[in-house]
Amino acid sequence: MRFGGHVAVDRVSCAFRAGVTAIVGPNGAGKTTYFNLISGQLAASAGRVRLFGEDITRLSAPQRTKRGIGRAFQLTNLFPRLSVLENVRLAVQARADMGKSLLSTWRSHVELLEKAAFFLERVALADKRDTPAAALPHGDQRKLEVAILLALEPEVFMFDEPTAGMSVDEVPTVLQLIEDIRRKGDKTILLVEHKMDVVRSLADRIIVLHQGELVADGAPAEVIASPVVQEAYLGISRG
Template identity: 65%
Template sequence: MSQPSLVTENLTIRFGGHVAVNAVSCAFNPGELTVIVGPNGAGKTTYFNLISGQLTASEGRVLKGGEDITRLAPSARSHRGIGRAFQLTNLFPALTVLENIRLAVQARSGHGWRFFSPASRLGALKQEADQFLQATKLSDKAHMAAAELPHGDQRKLEVALLMAMEPDIYMFDEPTAGMSLDHTPDVLNLIATLKEDKTKTILLVEHKMSVVRALADRIIVLHNGELLADGPPDEVMQSQIVRDVYLGSSGEDAA
């Protein structure tokens, strides 16, 4: 079996006397989409923040490809292949859709954030950016400012930015939150397409069971910051303690 792409070992964070994430150990593998579920306050987003570097662990470690990245800043983790999308879109609102994606391609290629580059280089960057526009069905909105996009298209643009960075590990925090029923399938289809690349690892925080059923290879359940369950979707969702206490007796749309 191949080496896990990402491992958390006894990952813990305390805020004063409150333990928000308590000794969570998990290994995540290439080609696997893991959905993290649990009630509000369970520690899902805090756990994500520990992995991506927005928070620093009180105890434990985060390993990426065997390398200890526990003390690295979010930017350094990004350069090592961890891509994170947030519940709130994280875009350059005044720039066009194309410019947002071009800057992501430019950053990933190591040329920094310079606008004043040779025309040939800009042409190559635009050509590459166009591929991500097409993949996310945003080509017809390429010259709109990101701030002018409907919420659903902003979420698609955020996925496009992640794709342009070409991470090994994709992290999505409730990617369909606040989206209309019309736009939700577009984002889910994008994630499903990413899942086809078996070199990638995908982590997804989600509370909609319809999304979980559609995408998950594996579910982990957090409660009070602790790992309650970890396994195949059918096995976890049929667990009585998970259904009764954390997902609700119906198992539908609990946070």
């Protein structure tokens, strides 16, 4: 991915399977750009993105979402004046492909409302369902972001720093949710995360980006111990 003369992500070629892959690297390493390339928020200047063998490089973000890529954003990205429930209901509605229904009322689709309420329960936000999203504290907004992603029921879950800005008490709820998805064993989870303890506890595989390039890829223990990662990411010099 090239921005003018700057190459933000350069030939990072990876295949992701079911399980949690953590993408780590220092600030500016290109992690979020890499995420944007996969989810379609940015169009790649070269290279290919494939999903279950299908080339989706030229597909837009909504088309990729419909094919099963779901994403939670690093900077909370909600519908601020809509209620918490409505934020999630819109995701459920998108998943059910009911957005173009013109003549029924949204309230009559009780199944969508119930499903949205279920996902709110899972992130412990059920009691705030009628609050406008903008009025939630930051930690709750992060949880709502995760609930929206869950409601999309994707094949590929993309979490961009899901616990950033959360209080210590709130972190386990989100980690447990990711762990629950992982335990089912059939979903691919991509996780950008700075907190190494979170990465250690969840990841089946770690890839490390540094200055837009892939510098390490493997099992957590092996990658964390690798000298190149110690230097590039953890700031420990080799000699």
